[in-house]
Ligand SMILES: O=C(O)CCC(=O)C(=O)O
């Protein structure tokens with residue numbers, strides 16, 4: 001992994017970090033047993049993954065010790081949500097994207113940090129690794145998309161804001177992302193930290209299935225946007241977390257929409 005340049009550190013200090021052996025073999029087995037026993041989710045994620053559970057909230061399970069593990073690793077952060085994705089050769093997964101259904105509500109979306117933990121090894125082509133971008137050109141491009149999407153969310157709540165042309169990635173830009181992407185090799189239970197406001201991509205699986213448990217972290221002092229939380233609520237996105245944040249930070253806003 002190349003050294004993180006200052007511009008990247010200043011926007012997202014942990015982007016691209018790899019933690020070896022974050023989850024012990026024992027924890028991983030317990031986690032897999034719990035996720036296996038849970039039914040497939042019902043959100044649109046389940047259309048592009050073999051199994052996708054949006055917010056199984058298993059990190060709250062004391063026996064897994066995940067909250068303490070993260071507290072030790074990143075004491076300035078707390079876990080907001082989790083996600084489980086099972087990918088097989090017939091599942092397309094995500095091409096280069098950023099995650100605005102998860103982070104559109106942050107005052108600073110780049111503050112949200114993902115801890116991506118493969119539960120099967122992802123060490124070669126065809127194993128379903130996760131690729132991220134680290135170059136300033138690509139990160140700036142993702143921030144253009146961020147501004148564009150946050151503007152659209154504001155428009156949901158206030159239609160008097162004029163529409164802006166949608167963000168579209170050109171074939172040249174896509175080729176550029178492919179050329180400069182970084183694809184770490186990880187063992188089961190290792191973790192890749194990345195900023196999900198920056199482009200990332202799910203690589204192909206050639207055989208069997210790749211499983212990943214994903215944590216969304218926010219700084220303990222993170223600020224959330226009332227308008228954009230309401231926008232996501234109106235869109236019906238990520239409702240478990242959005243409703244919880246509205247109740248905690250803007251209970252008055254709930255009276256207006258319900
Ligand atoms: O694991 C995957 O296939 C995609 C994960 C992803 O896009 C994310 O965690 O934001």
Ligand SMILES: [Fe+2]
Pocket residue numbers: 094097098099196200
């Ligand atoms: Fe993503």
